[in-house]
Amino acid sequence: MESKKSKEENNLGTLFFSLDYSFDANLLKVHVKKATNLPAMDIGGTSDPYVKLFFLPDKKRKLSTKKTNKKPIKVFGIYDYDRFGKHDSIGSVQIPLSSIDLAEPFCGMKPIKSLTQTTLGDICFSLRYVPTSGKMTVGILEAKNLKKMDAYGLSDPYVKIYLNRNGKRLKKKKTSVKKNTLTPYYNESFAFEVTQEQLQSVELVIKVVDHDQVGSNDPIGKVVLSKKATGQALKHWMGMINVPRRPVALWHTLEPDED
Structure with a gap:
């Protein structure tokens, strides 16, 4: 019923x-x-x-x-x-x-039907860390099953990457916008300078956003990785540290963006 x-x-x-x-x-x-x-x-x-x-x-x-x-x-x-x-x-x-x-x-x-969707989608990205140079490389690969943000049942998604420490934003980067799709393919890489000491306290935020030409862009969901993370996020973070110099790629389910 x-x-x-x-x-x-x-x-x-x-x-x-x-x-x-x-x-x-x-x-x-x-x-x-x-x-x-x-x-x-x-x-x-x-x-x-x-x-x-x-x-x-x-x-x-x-x-x-x-x-x-x-x-x-x-x-x-x-x-x-x-x-x-x-x-x-x-x-x-x-x-x-x-x-x-x-x-x-x-x-x-x-x-008239609602566009409400219970799941936000999944994103696949890789992490690579080189201890000698302190270089962290984030490779945004692709996403799937993204939440429909437009009335015609699609989205214009792009990805923001934030590097934070103690509540302060150190660096931010973003991918290109993919038009009219819920399964975008990016294959774009971004490098951050992070010392081994900073690696213990920084957090990496991967945020998927729907681009809107009129008005503000709408967040779809995010993944937060750090030494204090749990589940798949912690597994990916520790995999990056334990397997240095090699890219480690994993899928993540997007969580609500409460910012």
Whole structure:
């Protein structure tokens, strides 16, 4: 039996729309009619909703009748406009075009679904330490199953690397941004100077962030490694120390970023 909380999270309203495809002009016309029973996103108990339209697997791709292994999906992203900050995502509606007969105009209604995801994803990176030179090399390799941060069901992830000591940030670096993916591949390396003495007290923070062109970037999750860490993080840290000069690569499950 579905819990009351689960029902409330799934009760995000209904979107009414129509699709009309012209085979001659190779053009899809989308009419967003209305949305009903949207949740209140503002303190006053209302919302300022608007809808963004996306086309997957490529947001810039035009509708085509050519055969492809990737099935096109029309996505309606429903947002709450915020004048003073980042616009909040209410939910989304995804329409696989393969499930609709576009020979005739289509009028439909679909429940708006939440983008909530319980897991944040996993990241694989390598650590290498050379005691004689005091050089620590962090190799950001890839990530998978990242949390969906955008209404069209993808993210624009990049990785931040922080080297901290006693609560102070010593160094920070970041990877390039990978567009429209939940499985980014980076293969980028970053070097830090860390003495063997500092190695006993520093912490390394690997943070995955979703890049946003408008507003602030959203953290997806992080991994914190140090001599005081536990589990997989401690195993990786000690592996780096116990096997010097060789890169040690491991997968980690991202933890919530509470900063």
